[in-house]
Amino acid sequence: MELRGIGSSYNAATRFIDDNVSNGLGDKAAVYYNDQSITYSQLQEFVNRAGNGLKELSVEMENRVLLICHDTPEMIAAFYGAVxxxxxxxxxxxxxxxxxxxxxxNNSRAKAVVVHEDIWHKIRHLRDRFIYLRHVIVIHDSAIKEAGVIDYHEWIQAASPQLEVALTDPGDSAFWLYSSGSTGKPKGVIHLQHDMEWAYNAYAKQILQIRGDDITFSASKLFFAYGLGNGMYFPLGAGASTVLLRERPKPETVLETIEKYKPTIFFGVPTLYGSMIDLVERSGKTYDLSSLRLCVSAGEALPAQFIRKWRLLFGVDILDGIGSTEALHIFISNRVGDIREGSTGKLVPGYEAKIVNEMGEALPPNETGDLLIKGDSIASAYWNLHEENKNKFYGEWFQTGDKYYMDEEGYFWYCGRSDDMIKVGGIWVSPIEVENALIRHDAVLEVAVVGAKLDSNLVQPKAYVVLKEGVAPSDSLMNDMKDFLKKELAPYKYPRIIEFIDELPKTASGKIQRFKLRIS
Structure with missing residues (x-):
């Protein structure tokens, strides 16, 4: 796949910020935020000032800068200023x-941190324990300033609006992300200068067919790999515009934001789509989402029920896909005009995949195994995790940790995380299959299925169910759900135990942390 602007010398900030101004888009809105619009020229100036401000603090090439920032223009400026x-x-x-x-x-050994004031107030008492940190730059929301820290807005105003780009090449480290921790402690994932360009060309350009007149809005935040593309380098790569939402993406807030800013592409996660559908069905309130030409889902498998209900309510399709922090963005996806409900879709151009058994041997269609992925947006390594690197990175191939099978037509079907699979009577059961069946019950809002040992010490599926608002848990409802599932699933697959809970444990990106349910 040919990458625009990639040569022996390459810097992602030039590609995603400066080139837009050079190409005559200086007066175009790059960012919509808090009833404001920020042009590409203004964004370039903010980026240059942030970069110069870091240089004034003796932040040098390859020094790490931690960003604890809400989705605001300051986050984008600090990110590309550092790059x-x-x-x-x-x-x-x-x-x-x-x-x-x-x-x-301490794990990243960051020399500087850019942090919003509300978060800094929660962690400043730990400052003496930040071993490598030299500079704290606080984005103040109040007029009260604190001694010993740098005020972000005063800092960038004092910096020059002109910045010479560093002589980096495509293989240089550009940024890190930390894995979401869905299966344990977060890992520092090292991405290179050309990784955003690869993900943009592969997914945004070829699958979303993103255009300069698009406006994107991502409920998933910029600190996630998914959100970083959705809300930042995808729209900037196309010379389009992005809508930033600082607040947490509650269903009503997200729907109101779409009505207000009229984005053309919306990015969410399955749990959010489910909650928005439930809100509209329960309240009877109508929302105008007619500006949307496309919706996207990732993070967890999207139930077919959500695709159908969303289309019925709003007349727009949701493209389900799978990506990862390590791969930077989506590498398998459904397509416009080619949606296989319940499937993750087909390979995104620019990536290769194979499904293997425990011996690493490629499996034929319709056999479940471990998914390995290959493509140039995949991270170079985890930071300082030698054994983990050996277990996950096989030359050009990355072990995703997901169980999949591919059918004869090339569609991929998600079966669950490798450590979430349940062996019942010697037969593997996919928790996703059971969850997708149970989510079709009218009383169910969310569900997670794990393996649990019964009195006989045999492992059987157990379902944790969050009920829709206004539905009360009862033994009769539990039995009704079991009867419902017996009609949907093979006898060994349906859960013998159903437990009603108020909330499922999740990462901030919306991924269900099934390992916490197995422990409980």
Whole structure:
């Protein structure tokens, strides 16, 4: 796949920021945020000032800069400002516990941190424990300033709006992301200068067919690999516009944001789509989503029920796909005019995949195995995790940790994470298959299925169910669900135990943490 602008010298900030101004888009809106629009020329200036500000603090090439930022223009400016000088920005989750930020700062050995004020107030008492940190740059929302930290807005205003780009090449480290921690402690994932360009050309350009007149809106935040593409380098790569939402993406807030800014492409996760569908069906309130030409889902398998209901309510399709932090964005996806409900779709151009058994041997169609993926947006390595690198990176191939099978037509079908699969009587059961059956019950809002040992010490599927608002748990409802599933599934697959709970444990990206349910 040919990559625009990729040569022996390449810097992603030049490609995604400067080139838009050079190509005559300086006066076009790049970002919509808080009733404001920020043009490409203004964004370029913010990026240049942030980069110069970091240089004034002696942040050098390959130094890490942690970004604990909400989805705001300051986040984009700090990210590309660091990239432009050859430093390495690391966006991280904004709703973690203080100990997590201590881990991120010390594990990454970040020299500087750019952080929103509300988050800094939660972690500043730990400052003496940040071993490598030298500079704290706070994006203040109030007029109250704090001694010993740098005020972001004063800092960039004092910096020059002109910035010379660092002499980086496509294989240089550009940024890190931390894995979501759906199966344990987050891992630092190292991405290179050309990775965003590859993901843009492969997925945004060929699958979404993104255009300069598009406006994107991502409920998934910029600190996720999924959100970083959706809300930042996809629209910037196309010379399009992005809508940023600082607040948490609650169903009503997301629907109102779509009505207000009229994006053409919306990105969400299955749990959010389910909650928005439930809100509209329950309240009877109507929302105008007619601006949308396309919706996208990733993070978890999207139930076919959600695709059908969303299309019925809003007249627009959802493209389900799978990506990962390590691959940067989606590498298998459904397509416009080619949606196989319940399937993850087909390979995205620019990627290769194979499904293998425990011996690493490729499996024929319709046999379930481990999914390996290959493509140039895949991370170079995990930071400082030698054994994990050996277990996950096989030369050009990456072990995703997902169980899949591919049918004769080339559609991929998700069966679950490798460690989520349930062996019942010597036969593997996919929790996704059971969950997709149970989600069709009228009372179910969300469900997660795990393996549980019964009194006989045999493992059987167990379902944790979140009921729709207004539905009360009862033994009769539980029995009704079991009867419903017996009609949908083979006898050994249906859950013998159903437990009603108020909320499923999830990562901030919406992925269900089934390992926590197995422990409970």
């Amino acid at each position: 432009k000088i050859g430093a390495v920005p690391i966006p991280v989750n904004t709703i973690m516990a203080p100990a997590d930020y201590e881990y991120f700062l």
